[in-house]
């Protein structure tokens with residue numbers, strides 16, 4: 297029986313994870329759940345899964361959750377410090393990192409520091425702090441299993457002896473597939489009028505709002521190139537991106553001898569998450585089986601950097617090195633939120649991300665404290681830029 301801490305349990309990754317756990321009560325026990333603002337859902341999940349601890353990271357949602365769980369005997373804690381403590385509990389075998397954004401960074405580092413098995417969906421923490429997280433994972437013996445569908449696909453193709461963080465042997469390059477998002481075929485001239493409602497309507501995946509907007513700008517693919525750079529220890533030049541609108545091939549490994557291995561499946565996060573939860577062993581989930589005859593055709597095209605500049609911004613950030621990716625990531629979190637709140641237009645997301653990335657000094661990455669302070673500073677500067685534009 298594996299004891300799990302499911303962070304971001306109230307979100308989309310939380311939903312997919314808990315749907316698999318529901319199927320395997322003999323294999324998994326939920327030790328802890330975390331949520332931020334959605335008190336009602338967190339209470340409901342806690343009463344269903346009966347964890348020992350529930351952590352509410354938002355101060356304003358805490359009283360409601362505490363009250364809702366008083367009679368249950370479940371311990372309710374509050375804040376990110378408390379979250380890091382529960383991740384560190386000796387009984388925890390696996391941590392599912394399903395928090396969105398840089399807010400997940402300290403708990404990812406806490407899991408790595410505690411030498412836990414980390415099932416990683418929260419890509420932003422690796423984008424910002426990969427230079428610190430990866431060596432610390434090696435030092436502490438923490439096993440990282442990527443849940444992000446592309447990275448999980450690469451991980452599956454690399455085989456069971458591969459350890460995340462190693463440079464894969466015999467590999468010339470990897471290719472990350474991208475759906476292209478909802479605007480792949482839309483003319484650039486129409487981008488200025490794109491609404492948040494249109495942007496979150498992803499054609500293939502059912503995900504949270506932030507990652508859905510990232511998919512629409514192709515920043516998601518940019519963040520994934522940076523994530524792959526750290527997880528697979530590969531240079532940016534060996535990480536290709538190909539638009540594949542059907543989202544059936546989740547990514548590919550191009551071996552030195554010309555062989556290409558790919559992982560295929562219906563676009564359902566339960567597939568990569570169940571591979572992670574099973575620690576490489578196949579366990580059942582609720583996903584459908586792929587029927588290629590009904591899919592019919594698989595298409596591939598090159599990414600369009602002119603229409604979607606965010607992908608290239610991410611490549612620039614890797615080439616700059618140091619704190620560049622953390623700057624880009626923080627700016628993007630703020631611009632995406634402003635777009636979702638109707639404060640800026642769709643085209644201003646890449647424009648402002650570019651402006652922030654290319655106006656701040658880039659430093660060597662030294663500590664988590666430095667990255668947290670930088671994150672705070674970039675958010676303030678990006679907010680100022682948004683204010684000036686309005």
Ligand SMILES: NC(=O)C1=CN([C@@H]2O[C@H](COP(=O)(O)OP(=O)(O)OC[C@H]3O[C@@H](n4cnc5c(N)ncnc54)[C@H](OP(=O)(O)O)[C@@H]3O)[C@@H](O)[C@H]2O)C=CC1
Pocket residue numbers: 303304305306307308309310330331332333334335353393394395396397399400417418419420443444445501502503504505506507565
């Ligand atoms: N959804 C997907 O299919 C995929 C997601 N990912 C990655 O997984 C992560 C989660 O994405 P997704 O599940 O879609 O996002 P959601 O928006 O659906 O869920 C986000 C979760 O994080 C919690 N949360 C939000 N803000 C904070 C905060 N400041 N501190 C602590 N917790 C917070 C939310 O709590 P609450 O709702 O209670 O406020 C919720 O539990 C992202 O990094 C994303 O890029 C990667 C691949 C696929």
Ligand SMILES: CC(=O)[C@@H](O)[C@H](O)COP(=O)(O)O
Pocket residue numbers: 444445446473474475476477501507510511512516517565
């Ligand atoms: C499910 C998943 O891993 C997402 O990151 C997905 O890849 C988003 O789709 P895009 O390819 O459109 O970014």
Ligand SMILES: [Mn+2]
Pocket residue numbers: 444445446520
């Ligand atoms: Mn992905």
